Structures are given as C-alpha cells and as structure tokens.
Amino acid sequence: MYSQASSKNVEWKISEEDIERSIQALNPLGCGYEVFDLQGAKMIRTMARELSSDALHILNILSSYHMAPRDCLGNTYITTEVLASCSKNNDLLGENIFRSPERAKQALDDMLINDGTLWLDISNPTMAPAQGRFSWSNIAVGAVMNMFEVTTLGQPFEVIKTQMASNRTQTMYHALRTVWNRGGVLGFYQGLIPWAWIEASTKGAVLLFTSTEVQKVAKSLGMGPGAAGLLGGMTGGIVQSYATMGFCTCMKTVEITRQKQVTAGVPPPSTWKVFADIYTKEGIRGINKGVNAVALRQMTNWGSRMGFARLAESPVRRFSGKTEGEKLNSVERILCSSIGGALATWNQPIEVIRVEMQSQTKSAAAHHSAKPSILGTAAYIYKENGLRGLYRGVSPRICLGIWQTVCMVSFADSVREWLGTSK
Numbered sequence: 001m002y003s004q005a006s007s008k009n010v011e012w013k014i015s016e017e018d019i020e021r022s023i024q025a026l027n028p029l030g031c032g033y034e035v036f037d038l039q040g041a042k043m044i045r046t047m048a049r050e051l052s053s054d055a056l057h058i059l060n061i062l063s064s065y066h067m068a069p070r071d072c073l074g075n076t077y078i079t080t081e082v083l084a085s086c087s088k089n090n091d092l093l094g095e096n097i098f099r100s101p102e103r104a105k106q107a108l109d110d111m112l113i114n115d116g117t118l119w120l121d122i123s124n125p126t127m128a129p130a131q132g133r134f135s136w137s138n139i140a141v142g143a144v145m146n147m148f149e150v151t152t153l154g155q156p157f158e159v160i161k162t163q164m165a166s167n168r169t170q171t172m173y174h175a176l177r178t179v180w181n182r183g184g185v186l187g188f189y190q191g192l193i194p195w196a197w198i199e200a201s202t203k204g205a206v207l208l209f210t211s212t213e214v215q216k217v218a219k220s221l222g223m224g225p226g227a228a229g230l231l232g233g234m235t236g237g238i239v240q241s242y243a244t245m246g247f248c249t250c251m252k253t254v255e256i257t258r259q260k261q262v263t264a265g266v267p268p269p270s271t272w273k274v275f276a277d278i279y280t281k282e283g284i285r286g287i288n289k290g291v292n293a294v295a296l297r298q299m300t301n302w303g304s305r306m307g308f309a310r311l312a313e314s315p316v317r318r319f320s321g322k323t324e325g326e327k328l329n330s331v332e333r334i335l336c337s338s339i340g341g342a343l344a345t346w347n348q349p350i351e352v353i354r355v356e357m358q359s360q361t362k363s364a365a366a367h368h369s370a371k372p373s374i375l376g377t378a379a380y381i382y383k384e385n386g387l388r389g390l391y392r393g394v395s396p397r398i399c400l401g402i403w404q405t406v407c408m409v410s411f412a413d414s415v416r417e418w419l420g421t422s423k
Helices: 015-025 053-063 080-089 101-115 137-166 171-179 184-189 192-220 223-259 270-289 291-319 328-357 364-365 372-390 394-417
Strands: 003-005 010-015 035-037 040-045
Touching: 003 101, 003 223, 010 192, 015 035, 035 184, 053 080, 053 101, 080 184, 137 171, 137 184, 137 192, 137 328, 137 394, 192 223, 192 270, 192 394, 223 291, 291 328, 291 372, 291 394
Parallel strands: none
Antiparallel strands: 003 010, 035 040
16 A cells, blocks of 8 residues: 655555554554454454454455355445355354344344444445346346257147147047157157247247346335245246247147148148148238137246245245245255146146147037137037046146246256346
C-alpha cells in the first residue's frame, strides 16, 4: 500500500506491520480495535466487544472465494439458505452449526443490527443476485434433457400408451404384440424421427425456461414451493402446447395409429407425404387437430408433476432428517420426481380424448367429425367403452410420467445447479 503527500510529490510505502502497529497504538484508548486471524486471513475488529463464534463462521464464508455466492458485480453475499448449505458441505466449518434456520437468522440479525459487520442494501439494483436474471441456458438444458428423455425410454412408453388409448379393447399384452409386429424394437420408436425429436428439442426448452422464470417470480411474491411449482408447470405446459407441440403431437399420433400394410405392391406413404396430404386437405387446423386437448393435458401434466414433486420435497427432507433450505441428494430428487410423475396421471381421460381426436385408426376415422370437440369425443368414448375406456393406457403413462418428471425436474435441477443457473 502506498500513501502520497499532496504538497510534496512524495510516496511512502505502508506495510502490513505498519497497520498492525497503528491498531495496537489505539488499544490504550479502549475503543476495541484489534487485528485477529481468521482461517489464515488477518482482519481488523472495530468494535469494543468480541465477535461471536457464529459471526466468525459467517465472516469465514464471506471471505472464501468458493463458498459464498456472488451478485452481478462479483460481491459476496449471505442468506440463511447459503449458511445451511455451506456449513454442511464444507469441512472448514466443522459441524453443521447452522442446521437450524432460526439460529442462522439470529446470527445474521446480530451482525446486521448489533455488530454492524453486515449491511442490507435494498436500494441498489446491481446488488441483486446474478441468479435472479434470466437464465438463457435453461433453454439449452430443457432441449437437451427432453431429447434425452424421448430418445431413451420416453418414446417406447408413448407408443404403448397411444396404442392402448386408440385401441381400447386391447390388453397390455396385445398392445405390446401389435407394436412388436410393426417392426420389432424399432416399432417402439415409431414417430421418433422427425416428429418426436422436433417436439422434444423445442417443447423442453420452452417448458424449462417458462416454468423456471414463473417459479422465480412466484416465490418472490411469497408463494410456497408447491404453489410456485404448480403455477410454473401450468404456464410452461400451456406455452409449449401452442408454441411448439400442436402439429408434432398430432403427427406422432398419426404415425403410431395409421395403417401401414403394403397393399397391391404399393409401399405405404412416407411420414412427409402423410403430413402434406393432411395439410392440403385440412390446412393448419388439420395438422393441429386436438391442440386444445394437448394444451389442457400439458397444463394439468406439468402443473401436477412440478407441484407434486416440489410438495414431496418437504416430507422427504423430514424423513431424511434435513431442514428446509438443505439440498436434496440425487436419490431424494429422483424419489420426489417419481412421486410427482405418478400422481400427475390423474388426468388420463384428457390424454385418451386427445389420442382419439388425432387417431387414424379405422374405427376413429369412421366417427370423426370435421371439427371434433373435446366434449363430443369424451361422450363418444364413454358411450363405446364406459368409464374404463377413459383410463386405457394409464399403466404405461405412469411409467412415462415418472421418467419425464425425473428427466425434466430431477436431472434438469442437477444440470442447472452444475451450470450455476438453478433457481
């Protein structure tokens, strides 16, 4: 450190020892100034009383480059959640002294009000955490996770579910045999290329980005994690339905349900030929047939999945002995997502109605009106197959719901946390 005299262009070097001697010279005045060591870093105490052990722990976190989070200007800051996480996961702090949120809050209040070693800046917008800004990487994370989900187990579950929902007299065994007869293993991936990939790469990005931003706003307004997850999931589901899913979901169902037998030596038309024929005959409405049912399904799907998954976090924390604010491990996250995915299948009748509206089976084609409605289709299914008909395909859909929620909630949370864009 250097000090410059303004009257004479002279510089004096001020060493660390000079500062320590100056502080020691103030001791006789009884003002409490003192140099002390904190994890190898020298700090100056500027109050008459000793710092508590909790205050020393918090100062240690703030002085650590890797432990404390930073705002958009690079300044460290502290919250009760950060205290719980840092004190649990860092060996420098020993035992988890801030396991109790009440103790963490009391320590911060003492440092803020009594000691004056912390301050609360609510006037400077640049002090907002960097995580509060739009996390555009959520778009990429959503697209990648949805592509992974559909390419692994997602499409096989989707094909089986759609087969049973469109052929409501088939048992699980008959549905599996029918799908297998279409092409063996590849039969379970009908509609994957290009429709499922187009849909997954866009709807996942829209869902994760929209739901994450809505949840942030909802929590900032005082909503709990369950309500915020419900609102975020519902909004994301509606937006993805009308923005990207309409024609893709319709064409996937067409691919799975249309007849593909070769007749008179003529090969079946390609998926693009079918798409062109529908567009030529019915226009935009034709390739988006059933989009309102898709929107209703997605709204209830992701609202329920994210809401139930977030609600499940509290009992899982209690069962594992964790407090609110403590992070769940990978197994606990998967458990919460599985609960959310399974419980969200209560809306199976909406999915059966959607499949029937978009189906290309002979029985569906025989009764389809030019403009099928949700209520009209529901009445037809109930008349033909009763209440059980509205729940055909629920078993593979439970598996699909669990896998989708694990990918888009549990795995996505882990990826975003690794990237530093979590909520």
